[in-house]
Amino acid sequence: xxxxxxxxxxxxxxxxxxxxxxxxxxxxxxxxxxxFVDGEQLPPETDFAAQLGVSAMTLREALAxxxxxxxxxxxxGRTGGTFVRRPVSPPVGALRDRLRxxxxxxxxxxxxxxxxxxxxxxxxxAARASSVSVRRLVMLADQxxxxxxxxxxxxxDSRFHIxxxxxxxxxxxxxxxxxxxxxxxxxxxxxPDELVSETRLADAPVHGRGAAGLPDPAAAAAEHRAIVSxxxxxxxxxARLLAERHVERNLRRLTALxxxxxxxxxxx
Amino acid sequence: xxxxxxVLAEAGGRIRAVLDGVFGPLAVVGTAFATRRRSCRxxxxxxxxxxxxxxxxxxxxxxxxxxAADGAGIVAAPGVVAGLDRHLEWWQRTxxxxxxxxxxxxxxxxxxxxSIDLYDYLEMDWFTVPRREGRRYVYGPYIxxxxxxxxxxxxxxxxxxxxxxxxxxxxxxxxxxxxxxxxAILRPVPLPAVLVTAERRVVAANTARWIAGTRVPRLPxxxxxxxxxxxxxxxDSGWRLAAAVTPA
Numbered sequence: 437x438x439x440x441x442x443x444x445x446x447x448x449x450x451x452x453x454x455x456x457x458x459x460x461x462x463x464x465x466x467x468x469x470x471x472f473v474d475g476e477q478l479p480p481e482t483d484f485a486a487q488l489g490v491s492a493m494t495l496r497e498a499l500a501x502x503x504x505x506x507x508x509x510x511x512x513g514r515t516g517g518t519f520v521r522r523p524v525s526p527p528v529g530a531l532r533d534r535l536r537x538x539x540x541x542x543x544x545x546x547x548x549x550x551x552x553x554x555x556x557x558x559x560x561x562a563a564r565a566s567s568v569s570v571r572r573l574v575m576l577a578d579q580x581x582x583x584x585x586x587x588x589x590x591x592x593d594s595r596f597h598i599x600x601x602x603x604x605x606x607x608x609x610x611x612x613x614x615x616x617x618x619x620x621x622x623x624x625x626x627x628p629d630e631l632v633s634e635t636r637l638a639d640a641p642v643h644g645r646g647a648a649g650l651p652d653p654a655a656a657a658a659e660h661r662a663i664v665s666x667x668x669x670x671x672x673x674x675a676r677l678l679a680e681r682h683v684e685r686n687l688r689r690l691t692a693l694x695x696x697x698x699x700x701x702x703x704x
Numbered sequence: 705x706x707x708x709x710x711v712l713a714e715a716g717g718r719i720r721a722v723l724d725g726v727f728g729p730l731a732v733v734g735t736a737f738a739t740r741r742r743s744c745r746x747x748x749x750x751x752x753x754x755x756x757x758x759x760x761x762x763x764x765x766x767x768x769x770x771x772a773a774d775g776a777g778i779v780a781a782p783g784v785v786a787g788l789d790r791h792l793e794w795w796q797r798t799x800x801x802x803x804x805x806x807x808x809x810x811x812x813x814x815x816x817x818x819s820i821d822l823y824d825y826l827e828m829d830w831f832t833v834p835r836r837e838g839r840r841y842v843y844g845p846y847i848x849x850x851x852x853x854x855x856x857x858x859x860x861x862x863x864x865x866x867x868x869x870x871x872x873x874x875x876x877x878x879x880x881x882x883x884x885x886x887x888a889i890l891r892p893v894p895l896p897a898v899l900v901t902a903e904r905r906v907v908a909a910n911t912a913r914w915i916a917g918t919r920v921p922r923l924p925x926x927x928x929x930x931x932x933x934x935x936x937x938x939x940d941s942g943w944r945l946a947a948a949v950t951p952a
Binding site for chain 1: 796798809812814816819821828829845846847849854855903905917918919
């Protein structure tokens with residue numbers, strides 16, 4: 437039964453809970469979307485604060501959080517300042533640790549949100565996408581097929597899903613998709629533990645690799661292309677179905693990857 | 705019931721005037737860009753980012769003239785600014801201060817051709833159409849996540865120096881500001897009326913029969929039984945304003 441106290445926890449935190457949190461979110465999204473070049477210097481604090489419309493104190497608070505997250509670094513001295521840090525190669529060890537702290541039901545819940553957002557975005561995109569968006573989606577699917585590094589796979593994959601949301605013409609769905617991609621995209625392309633790749637995965641048949649947890653960009657790119665085709669054909673139901681199945685397959689792969697981890701440090 | 709074509713044509717004319725009101729300040733920015741380029745060439749100097757940045761106060765002033773604009777500026781054709789493939793001088797409203805320091809901030813986009821994240825405007829319609837067709841262009845409405853993080857129209861005018869295309873002057877117009885202006889024009893039309901882009905996207909309508917941002921199955925046409933009158937808005941927008949045959 438739901439009593440008063442429990443019901444309170446179902447109320448979402450206010451979006452404007454903290455201006456600093458909002459700045460952290462906007463800046464990390466800008467980095468995630470690749471709007472900043474790696475190593476780019478952020479504007480001086482007073483200018484940047486004015487640009488964002490927040491106080492210098494709020495900005496400093498936000499930058500401290502971003503620094504903790506490793507997304508910016510501050511150097512002192514004459515050539516000092518705050519610089520964007522987007523490592524060329526994502527920190528695989530740290531990402532594995534992050535996945536290890538997640539339960540399979542937490543992964544499933546994250547995928548449930550993506551199921552709702554991506555499915556709806558694909559359906560709406562089929563009815564509303566501009567020809568420019570369709571062209572971009574095709575290009576991003578090709579980019580994923582051709583991507584060889586972990587970083588470029590993450591970029592091409594997450595950009596694709598964000599572009600579907602953009603094509604839906606919904607700002608809100610786009611924000612949700614960006615936030616989901618920030619949480620999911622990096623985990624999705626993690627190579628499995630050596631233990632797994634050497635034994636079970638090596639024996640897995642090619643078509644079974646996804647289920648066994650091995651990232652398969654060619655298969656993901658094929659799924660992306662099928663979603664674009666349905667969007668281009670203005671077939672909303674098909675686009676939604678394909679997008680939902682894509683989420684389900686990704687969840688299965690992530691769950692397999694999580695279960696294959698040598699140790700369960702879920703409560704660490 | 706039929707709406708006289710005159711009523712619709714008049715509403716279309718008012719929408720054209722709104723768009724012309726956006727293009728006017730852009731032409732001012734474009735002329736300043738061409739003049740700066742010409743005077744650099746006459747002096748035998750290279751047009752550097754620094755020399756182009758001298759135009760920022762003109763851009764700010766035009767942004768002051770365009771309260772609906774989120775940002776505006778100059779986007780250069782390849783090689784025009786210091787031999788660079790891509791260069792832009794684009795300013796956005798910050799939301800703090802009106803006219804004072806900090807009112808505008810220069811946008812930073814990834815123009816590194818080696819980067820997978822390159823913001824490749826050379827491929828974008830709002831740049832390619834003015835370049836190819838030598839005319840003004842209205843792109844959208846669309847969600848501009850890389851630039852404005854808003855639902856916007858991008859409007860551009862080609863800039864020529866002695867007949868050579870050197871780039872565009874443009875502005876991102878926020879639909880949150882433009883829609884009230886359009887509805888003020890559409891509301892008095894005595895029949896259901898819808899404004900659509902050449903891509904069949906609904907920009908605004910005076911009834912819930914059409915929802916903004918969605919697409920209509922066909923471009924409205926008088927040959928359609930559904931519509932009693934259709935008018936081209938003009939101003940290089942490709943927009944059409946149509947009135948339905950029957951009341952909502």
